[in-house]
Amino acid sequence: QLQLLESGPRLVRPSETLSLTCTVSGGSISSRSFFWAWVRQPPGGGLEWIGSINYSGTIYYNPSLMSRVTMSVDTSNNQLSLRLISVTAADTAVYYCARDAVYSSMDYWGQGTLVTVSS
Amino acid sequence: IVMTQSPATLSVSPGERATLSCRASESVSSSLAWYQQKPGQAPRLIIYRASTRATGIPARFSGSGSGTEFTLTISSLQSEDFAVYYCQEYNNWPSGTFGQGTKVEIK
Numbered sequence: 001q002l003q004l005l006e007s008g009p010r011l012v013r014p015s016e017t018l019s020l021t022c023t024v025s026g027g028s029i030s031s032r033s034f035f036w037a038w039v040r041q042p043p044g045g046g047l048e049w050i051g052s053i054n055y056s057g058t059i060y061y062n063p064s065l066m067s068r069v070t071m072s073v074d075t076s077n078n079q080l081s082l083r084l085i086s087v088t089a090a091d092t093a094v095y096y097c098a099r100d101a102v103y104s105s106m107d108y109w110g111q112g113t114l115v116t117v118s119s
Numbered sequence: 120i121v122m123t124q125s126p127a128t129l130s131v132s133p134g135e136r137a138t139l140s141c142r143a144s145e146s147v148s149s150s151l152a153w154y155q156q157k158p159g160q161a162p163r164l165i166i167y168r169a170s171t172r173a174t175g176i177p178a179r180f181s182g183s184g185s186g187t188e189f190t191l192t193i194s195s196l197q198s199e200d201f202a203v204y205y206c207q208e209y210n211n212w213p214s215g216t217f218g219q220g221t222k223v224e225i226k
Contacts, residue, residue, distance in 0.1 A: 035213055046220055047154075047162065047205055052213035060213045096161055103212045105152035107173060109161035 002027040004097050004110035012091075012117050018084040022097030022110055029078045030055040036080045037100040038071065040093040041112070048093075052100045053080060087117045120144055120208055124218035130226040137193040139221045141206035146186045150210040153182055153191045156220075157202045165204075166191060193223075201225055 008020035022036070029036060035058075038050040051061040053071045061069050070083040084091060094114045098106040121144040131137045141151070149169040154162035164173040166182035169189060179194040193200055206218040 037213065047207075047217040049213070049215050049217070062214065098161075100213055103150075103209070105164055105167040105173075105207065105209060106154075106162075106215075107164045107167075109163070112161050 002099065002108045004099070004108060006095060006097055006110045006113040008113065008115070010113070010115060012087050012115060013119055014088055014117055015086055018082070018087050018091060018095075018115055018117070020082045020095055020097075020113065020115070022080045022082075024078045024080070024099075029073065029080065030075050033102055035060075035100040035102065036073070037098045037106055038080075038082045039096045039098055039106070039109075040091075041096070042090075042093045043114075045093075050082065050084075050095075089117050091115070092117045120147065120210070120216050122206055122208055122216050122218035124204075124206055124221045126221060127219070128222045128224060130224050131196050132226045133198060134195050135226075137196055137200075137223055139191040139193075139204055139223070141184075141189040141191070141218050143187045143189075143208055147208040147210035149185050150208055150212070151182075151184070151189050152207045152209065153180075154205045154207065155200075155202045156205065162205060196223070 003025045035052040035054045037052040053059045072081045094112040096112040097110045099108040123142045125140045151169045153166040156162045170182045203220045209215040
């Protein structure tokens with residue numbers, strides 16, 4: 001059974017960098033049929049796609065976040081990473097990683113991790 | 120693309136039918152998914168390609184529609200079905216826009 005687990009600091013200071021890792025187990029991150037996505041959800045709010053990356057490093061970013069986001073993949077450790085710079089309180093959210101089937105939907109999700117931006 | 124879900128909240132008694140709507144601001148063909156989210160949990164895929172149930176999803180869940188109008192129907196609500204449901208278009212995959220959600224609550 002495929003499992004995804006997000007990890008990283010739960011508290012980030014304003015103007016600093018949010019960094020998260022998603023570890024995939026029970027399957028390979030190197031499948032050609034899938035990308036791996038980051039999605040966030042502010043408290044009480046809806047879902048926002050941040051970006052998607054595949055095993056070879058092909059990346060697509062949400063244009064609204066593109067200037068601040070960097071995603072990467074580590075196939076040797078079956079992990080993907082997210083960096084978001086210059087954070088503000090508006091970046092406070094639960095951050096999820098998910099498996100993103102090519103030209104389809106997100107079929108496996110991590111449990112999510114709440115990241116709070118506060119001084 | 121803007122995805123608009125209605126109603127925002129749907130009050131239904133257990134055993135009754137629930138009908139949720141999702142409208143796209145432009146055609147997304149059949150590139151539409153539905154997710155269920157319970158409090159404190161991640162979204163769970165229940166329908167993709169507008170009408171195909173995901174693995175392990177009970178037959179009481181059905182999806183329909185194409186173009187700009189979509190419907191998720193839960194034929195007989197069970198206690199475990201009370202949750203928030205989101206639609207998502209992926210016509211310009213991987214960029215995917217989610218609707219704002221419909222909360223299905225116990226009447």
